[in-house]
Amino acid sequence: MTKDDIQNITALLNSPQNIIIVPHKNPDGDAIGSALGLFHYLKNSNRHEVKIIAPNDYPDFLKWMPGEADILKYDLEPNICDTLIKEASIIFTLDFNALNRIGGMELPVSESTAIKVMIDHHQQPDDYADFMYSDVSMSSTCEMVYHFIDMLGDTDVIESDIASCLYAGIMTDTGSFRFPSTTSTTHNVIAKLIEKGANNSEIHNNIHDTNSHDRLRLLGCALQNLKVLPDFRTAYITLSQNELNRFNFKKGDTEGIVNYALSLQGIRFAAIFIENQKEGIVKISLRSKGTFSVNEFSRAHFGGGGHVNAAGGKSDLDMKATIEKFISILPSYINALNDE
Ligand code: 5GP
Ligand code: MN
Numbered sequence: 484m485t486k487d488d489i490q491n492i493t494a495l496l497n498s499p500q501n502i503i504i505v506p507h508k509n510p511d512g513d514a515i516g517s518a519l520g521l522f523h524y525l526k527n528s529n530r531h532e533v534k535i536i537a538p539n540d541y542p543d544f545l546k547w548m549p550g551e552a553d554i555l556k557y558d559l560e561p562n563i564c565d566t567l568i569k570e571a572s573i574i575f576t577l578d579f580n581a582l583n584r585i586g587g588m589e590l591p592v593s594e595s596t597a598i599k600v601m602i603d604h605h606q607q608p609d610d611y612a613d614f615m616y617s618d619v620s621m622s623s624t625c626e627m628v629y630h631f632i633d634m635l636g637d638t639d640v641i642e643s644d645i646a647s648c649l650y651a652g653i654m655t656d657t658g659s660f661r662f663p664s665t666t667s668t669t670h671n672v673i674a675k676l677i678e679k680g681a682n683n684s685e686i687h688n689n690i691h692d693t694n695s696h697d698r699l700r701l702l703g704c705a706l707q708n709l710k711v712l713p714d715f716r717t718a719y720i721t722l723s724q725n726e727l728n729r730f731n732f733k734k735g736d737t738e739g740i741v742n743y744a745l746s747l748q749g750i751r752f753a754a755i756f757i758e759n760q761k762e763g764i765v766k767i768s769l770r771s772k773g774t775f776s777v778n779e780f781s782r783a784h785f786g787g788g789g790h791v792n793a794a795g796g797k798s799d800l801d802m803k804a805t806i807e808k809f810i811s812i813l814p815s816y817i818n819a820l821n822d823e
Pocket of ligand 2: 578604
């Protein structure tokens with residue numbers, strides 16, 4: 484983001500605007516945290532009309548965040564949301580790099596004449612925004628929203644609600660500050676957010692210590708299904724629709740499970756395959772350690788993308804055929820997977 488961009492955005496925000504904030508489909512902690520952090524900032528700092536429209540619902544462990552109850556869900560109220568999108572003068576798109584990441588909102592958002600501002604840290608961003616703040620070296624979009632507010636000269640406006648939402652997203656996207664994307668700057672931002680009133684211990688508790696018994700039993704099932712392919716330093720987990728049903732699956736229950744596969748000693752590449760009968764797909768989450776790019780892997784084979792070490796994708800084949808495809812691809816990556 485250039486100085487000119489910041490000047491132009493400052494000028495825009497100096498008069499009241501109709502603002503819509505959009506996180507990606509199946510929003511995670513970073514998507515919801517950044518949307519709410521920006522929402523509170525824009526509301527606190529001026530007389531804007533601000534609404535968050537999420538493409539669909541998100542896990543219960545994110546629902547403690549201040550302002551969460553005001554988030555509209557596009558799939559539940561498409562007509563009301565379409566009108567709001569039409570009336571918007573500015574649309575902020577957060578934590579995604581291509582408009583196909585917002586599901587049913589892709590058409591109304593791409594047709595809107597509103598000024599679009601992207602804030603995002605994913606690889607290979609599309610060129611749809613009027614103002615683009617894209618930085619793949621950033622830990623999280625929440626960290627970027629902090630820097631954005633800082634560039635606008637407004638860190639004084641940050642109070643405990645903003646601080647808590649941004650803290651939550653930085654924490655979830657960095658795996659509690661352990662992924663390589665966590666820098667000293669990230670920790671400096673975190674320190675400022677705690678000073679501004681983010682209750683770090685309470686936030687960790689709200690997100691990590693609110694499991695249902697069913698969720699832990701589903702984790703047990705996933706670990707039973709774990710398979711290891713030592714030649715490829717790869718481990719993967721499957722969860723069928725039947726297994727999800729057996730443990731009363733709720734959105735968010737599978738979040739983080741893939742990291743257990745990556746936690747095996749010597750493993751460089753981990754995947755989880757989750758059957759979604761309603762959508763007729765197998766949803767895939769990919770994780771890696773080191774230089775093996777799961778973003779490239781997913782783009783090449785599973786129609787997805789993300790970051791070097793964390794990406795998602797999907798398969799239109801059934802579970803058995805998806806796993807066969809996955810295993811058949813691995814030999815062409817054997818050198819990359821055994822690189823270091
Ligand atoms: P997760 O595996 O936790 O769902 O997602 C890991 C990362 O990849 C996140 O940054 C997420 O936004 C991104 N991601 C997940 N699914 C997809 C997908 O289908 N397409 C793209 N381009 N990115 C995805
Ligand atoms: Mn993110």
